[in-house]
Amino acid sequence: MSQASLAGASHRTTTMTAPVDIVTARGRLRTGKPWRVVLNVVGILLAVVWAFPVYWMVNSAMLPNVVLEKTTPTLLPFGGSFKNFQAVIADGSFFKALGISLSIAAIVVVVCLVFAFLAALAISRFRFKGRRSFVLAVLFIQMLPAEGMFIAQYKLMAGLGLLNSIVGVSIIYIAAVVPFTIWMLRGFVAGIPADLEEAAMVDGLSRTQAFLRITFPLLAPGLVASGIYAFLQAWNEFTVALVLLDADNKTLPLWLRGFIQQSASTSIDWGQVMAASTLVAVPVIIFFMFVQGRMTSGLVSGAVKG
Template sequence: MRARTARTIFGALAIVIAVIWVFPVYWMVNSSLLPNTTLLSFVPTFVPFGGSLNNFTAALADGEFYAALGMSVSITLIAVFFCLIFAFLGAVAISRFRFRGRKSFIIAVLVVQMLPAEGLFIAQYKMVASVHLLDSVIGVSVIYIAAVVPFTIWMLRGFVAGVPADLEEAAMVDGLSRFGAFMRITFPLLAPGLVASGVYAFLQAWNEFTVALVLLPSEAAQTLPLWLRGFVQASATRETDWGQVMAASTLVAVPVIVFFLIVQGRLTSGLVSGAVKG
């Protein structure tokens, strides 16, 4: 009886926490469907009856949205792709091999995570400007990759270390090369870890604002977070239209939601696997 009561209490508490966590997202979507006059009313509207897509139409009519979308997609895909490659190789190196400087490399990976991003802005700006890559996809992507790779290496290390090396040795006894044994036996088992690491890299690259603000000074080269800031500022000059702002925010969030829906199965198994292995 006590166990059932405890489960009921914890279940109710979990539902309350979930509602609190989801409510801001729901309120953003709900507000994006309502006119500004309704949003400014003292009586909140929790269900958008009579709402419309006019706010989305206004946000999409902004000529800079599609350019910013293309910039964000390009930077994110490049950052995620190369981050996973470099992090995967680094994780395999420190998990499967013993070499001079291995411990120093691991410590360096951890120390890099302790550096505040704001303290690197000046150095990053000068470095990117010196090779004439300001306002470019490559310049921002390189900085994103360098920022995300250390933590991703540490994340993947637990997955690689959790796969017994004996499996590869058994495959080598059966005639496979070391590389073949790794790719055919170990690599498929690392798929959940790669997905979990890819989600982390995706979120960091897609939502990042401050580095993009420094390295993309031109209004012609903006990521979606920078476009959203400009959209809000433009709206404020004529009295902020919160419906349009919420619609624009929803448009920025939609790709993240879609991405999560696609990989959520693998992500769940990856997080659980990483928690018990390594």
């Protein structure tokens, strides 16, 4: 058979198989599209289920207690008002508790990030005697139940004269949060190749300059994630604050419990309770609005160019 005949046969085979391939690809797209629609619907339903308690809290905070006590639920706050929020804010103890919680959370986040960052760098980038034992100790500390250390923590703070103080509570929180924060940051630091710093040093930067200009910006997602963990632990903690603080100094969780108990002395005003719960959640929402961009950004996206 001549070369022309072979070329013609090959061309006919290509032209015959190409439409078949296109039809097969289209069929796969058609069969895959319904599954994508189903997954999107399931994702939306899960998001609604997750967000509904938050919506119900805010919705109930807008309604008077008479409406909330009815057997028929009110899904939309038509005719609602901000009177419940005004009643909660009128109690001056809210702003005092807010200031205490913000102070403790700020101290815990800053100190934890500094200590955990340095420890994570030492574990990931250096080899030293006792390194493995240190890592095991960090994990072991996380296994200790917090309730078993209340008496020792109370006596320690009493001996240091730090009972009923922001510093005393912050020290206990830092000791509880730092181990896991070290473990979180260790994974982020280990995920950044040391070759990036070495390449920058070849270009004329010192080791410190290479770290600050190349590695440190890439650690931003890890620092944000660790900061969020430390913030939530300090913001939501209840039992340690209950042990170390008195009735005059309360964090927001203690204040919210006292507010509910005060309402229960007569009849619980659920509208005001929901308004108080919403006000406790607002700082967390604001915090996430500022840091969510860093959480979703890539760790080393675009760091290495081909």
